[in-house]
Amino acid sequence: MQVGLGAWIKRLEATVDAGALDGLDAGSFADERGHRRSVDGLLIAWLRGVRPEGARGFGVDLELWDALAGGGPVDAGVWCSGGALQDPRAPGRGEVSIEVWTERELSAIQALWALGVERGNAGWRERAEAAARWCVEELQPDNATGHPWGVNAFAALAAGGDFEADLYAQTLLHNAQVGLGRPGRFANLVLLASLRSLEAFAGDQAG
Numbered sequence: 001m002q003v004g005l006g007a008w009i010k011r012l013e014a015t016v017d018a019g020a021l022d023g024l025d026a027g028s029f030a031d032e033r034g035h036r037r038s039v040d041g042l043l044i045a046w047l048r049g050v051r052p053e054g055a056r057g058f059g060v061d062l063e064l065w066d067a068l069a070g071g072g073p074v075d076a077g078v079w080c081s082g083g084a085l086q087d088p089r090a091p092g093r094g095e096v097s098i099e100v101w102t103e104r105e106l107s108a109i110q111a112l113w114a115l116g117v118e119r120g121n122a123g124w125r126e127r128a129e130a131a132a133r134w135c136v137e138e139l140q141p142d143n144a145t146g147h148p149w150g151v152n153a154f155a156a157l158a159a160g161g162d163f164e165a166d167l168y169a170q171t172l173l174h175n176a177q178v179g180l181g182r183p184g185r186f187a188n189l190v191l192l193a194s195l196r197s198l199e200a201f202a203g204d205q206a207g
Contacts, residue, residue: 106149
């Protein structure tokens with residue numbers, strides 16, 4: 001059965017805590033384990049509608065999140081022509097675990113899909129969805145370390161009738177809640193960002 005976009009929006013609305021942004025300081029943010037990532041400041045800046053501060057780091061995911069949060073240009077050369085946004089054959093691929101590589105891929109997919117919505121570029125959304133399809137075929141969602149990146153793109157595919165993408169998104173959402181019975185501090189922000197972009201896309205479609 002096809003899952004409508006509205007169903008995924010309602011599912012995320014019932015899951016996330018939007019109040020978590022109140023008084024949140026990107027500079028001192030850490031998850032329950034005290035971990036901080038290079039993408040944290042960019043994610044929080046975009047959610048709060050402010051310009052990001054500090055170093056961005058390197059990688060396709062960080063470049064796309066920097067473009068999304070900072071409003072800068074998107075370099076189409078930062079992703080591959082097909083399949084995954086990161087080149088799985090690139091030098092350095094074997095230097096990181098499959099979990100880390102998968103998380104970065106899903107993070108890049110989420111940012112690119114949101115950029116496509118925000119800037120009205122259907123081609124970017126479609127490229128993100130193509131990478132999401134590649135993930136469904138090639139990567140287990142369990143590899144995502146409990147951080148539910150990319151739910152927006154998988155939900156969009158589900159709304160188009162892709163049942164496997166819907167299951168993938170459901171698994172990401174479930175895994176983010178296993179440890180605490182709810183999304184952790186960081187997972188909550190990731191899901192909130194997916195929700196924001198899905199709501200914006202639904203609004204554009206309705207308009």
